[in-house]
Amino acid sequence: MNEFGMKIKQIRIKNGLTQKEFANSLGYKSKSTINKIEQGINDISYDKLMDLLNKYNEDLDYLFGCDSKLNVSPKSNDSRLFISFSAKSDGNSFQIIKHYMTEKDDYILFKDINFHACCKCNYECMKNNCKYRFDDVYKLYDLLNKYKKIYLIIPMYGGNPSSLYFIFNERSQDYFMHNDNYEDIISKMFFIGIYGSKEEHPYFLKHFEDLYHCKECDKHILGIERHKYNLKLDDSIMSIEEIKKALNKFID
Ligand SMILES: Cc1cc2nc3c(=O)[nH]c(=O)nc-3n(C[C@H](O)[C@H](O)[C@H](O)COP(=O)(O)O)c2cc1C
Structure with missing residues (x-):
């Protein structure tokens, strides 16, 4: 499972949905499409991604990992x-x-x-x-x-x-x-x-x-x-x- 797939799964779980329910809400016929996206096997189309962000009130930055505010890194061994x-x-x-x-x-x-x-x-x-x-x-x-x-x-x-x-x-x-x-x-x-x-x-x-x-x-x-x-x-x-x-x- 890649990071993107993991986040898609998080959104589904956060909303209390099964893969089948989540798939249906996005207009997919089968739950296996969602399963493959979560596993990182398939990509999600642009239209479906926009639909998901709107429906589940999610943030593009979060999904693509651009929202980190943690920008420190030790400068030496005794930092x-x-x-x-x-x-x-x-x-x-x-x-x-x-x-x-x-x-x-x-x-x-x-x-x-x-x-x-x-x-x-x-x-x-x-x-x-x-x-x-x-x-x-x-x-x-x-x-x-x-x-x-x-x-x-x-x-x-x-x-x-x-x-x-x-x-x-x-x-x-x-x-x-x-x-x-x-x-x-x-x-x-x-x-x-x-x-x-x-x-x-x-x-x-x-x-x-x-x-x-x-x-x-x-x-x-x-x-x-x-x-x-x-x-x-x-x-x-x-x-x-x-x-x-x-x-x-x-x-x-
Ligand atoms: C919501 C809130 C609750 C607090 N409750 C207590 C408390 O129960 N007892 C206390 O001695 N100080 C309390 N304080 C004061 C803080 O402990 C104090 O301001 C301390 O200096 C906090 O550190 P800071 O200046 O970095 O915020 C409270 C402050 C806030 C904002």
């Missing part, structure tokens, strides 16, 4: 990758990135890449391939391996890690089912959680601590408690010397 899981482009998460990034490093604002949450699916990843296999999240997991260290900066939203982090995390189910580099990637990850306070939210950092089974948690996880310094929503955490010191020690 580090910073990932912000904030919805804000220039908030505290980005301030940390700006302060610590060097020329050889890269950063990603997760909100700006092409991602899909594990929803509107039928657990396809458990049976075959995740139907969102060609968005940027899978590519991002592949990229992680190439960096020396990965810093994930995760703000608290509504008492929990932001939903962008959950999207990233849940897609690991599909990635690690097909790749056996879980331990390698986990060992390169370093979590910076920006939250209210440990007292109010004792479980916030637990989300990340569980990945390390309580081993080396201090090495891999840093919690920045805003309430400890009376910091309001728009206050800068980088203005606090004690926080900067903790970050200096954590990020190397």
